[in-house]
Every structure is written in structure tokens, then in C-alpha cells.
Amino acid sequence: MKSSLFRLCLIKRSTLLYWLGFLMLGCSQQEQAPLTIEQLHIMQIPPGQSTAAAYMTLKNNTDKTLVLNYVHSPIAADVEVHRVIYDQGMMQMRQVQHLSIDPGKTLNFEPGGYHLMLMGIEQAPAAGETFDISLEFENGYAIVGKAEVRSLH
Numbered sequence: 001m002k003s004s005l006f007r008l009c010l011i012k013r014s015t016l017l018y019w020l021g022f023l024m025l026g027c028s029q030q031e032q033a034p035l036t037i038e039q040l041h042i043m044q045i046p047p048g049q050s051t052a053a054a055y056m057t058l059k060n061n062t063d064k065t066l067v068l069n070y071v072h073s074p075i076a077a078d079v080e081v082h083r084v085i086y087d088q089g090m091m092q093m094r095q096v097q098h099l100s101i102d103p104g105k106t107l108n109f110e111p112g113g114y115h116l117m118l119m120g121i122e123q124a125p126a127a128g129e130t131f132d133i134s135l136e137f138e139n140g141y142a143i144v145g146k147a148e149v150r151s152l153h
């Protein structure tokens with residue numbers, strides 16, 4: 001009698017641990033990344049061209065302003081944040097030194113607006129290939145995005 005009661009206790013404890021583990025797993029899966037990069041891509045680079053503009057959707061999931069400090073990619077000598085502006089009807093590109101993204105906000109990098117300017121590309125990736133672009137923020141946060149090379153056709 002005594003031993004069967006003991007066994008019952010053991011079963012209950014293991015069941016409890018099982019459910020606790022399940023709950024903790026559920027929580028960690030729901031935890032959101034501080035930053036989300038979507039649709040990161042460049043258009044296929046024509047022969048002889050060593051620069052390319054990269055586009056993406058960047059979302060700041062934190063409750064703090066994120067300031068982008070440094071961008072780099074193994075395929076480019078240099079990567080700058082640019083913004084297209086119109087000055088007296090003339091289209092110009094300006095470098096943005098410290099791009100900030102407000103808490104909870106989404107920033108679209110798109111033609112005619114913000115873009116990442118990849119310069120000094122020696123070996124242009126082919127359409128369908130992917131390559132890394134790393135983003136580093138003032139608070140020490142860093143993220144690597146996979147950029148897709150989209151076909152011009």
C-alpha cells in the first residue's frame with residue numbers, strides 16, 4: 001500500500017515537470033526578436049556595375065529607439081545608408097549617418113526612399129543567390145540578414 005502511494009507521487013511529479021517544460025517552451029517560442037528584417041533584396045547587377053541598392057522592411061520590435069551605426073557585407077567594400085531626396089525637381093542621393101527607428105515602428109527601404117548602397121562589389125552574385133548583410137546598432141545589437149538577388153526579368 002505504502003509503495004504504491006509513493007509511485008503515484010512520482011508519476012504526478014513527472015507529469016508536472018512535463019507540463020512546466022511545455023509551458024516554458026511555449027513562452028520562448030512566442031518571444032519576439034528585437035528587430036525583424038523582411039524582403040531584404042537587391043536587383044541583379046548588370047555586367048560592369050559595382051554598386052547596388054538593397055531594399056528591405058525593418059521593424060523595431062523593442063520599446064526603445066534603435067540607431068543604426070554600421071552596415072557591412074562580405075560582397076561589398078563599403079555599405080552606406082542612403083536616402084533619395086528631391087531638390088528643386090532634381091533627384092539626389094544623400095548619405096544618412098545615424099538612421100534611427102522609433103519604438104515599434106517599421107521602416108521601409110524602397111526605390112525612391114531609403115536604401116542600403118553597396119559599393120565596390122567585385123564579384124557580383126547571380127540572380128537567385130543570397131548573401132549576408134550585417135546591421136549593427138548603437139546599443140550593441142547586431143543582426144545578419146540574408147539578401148536575395150532578384151532577376152531583372
Ligand SMILES: [Cu+2]
Pocket residue numbers: 053082083093115116117
Ligand atoms: Cu544610394
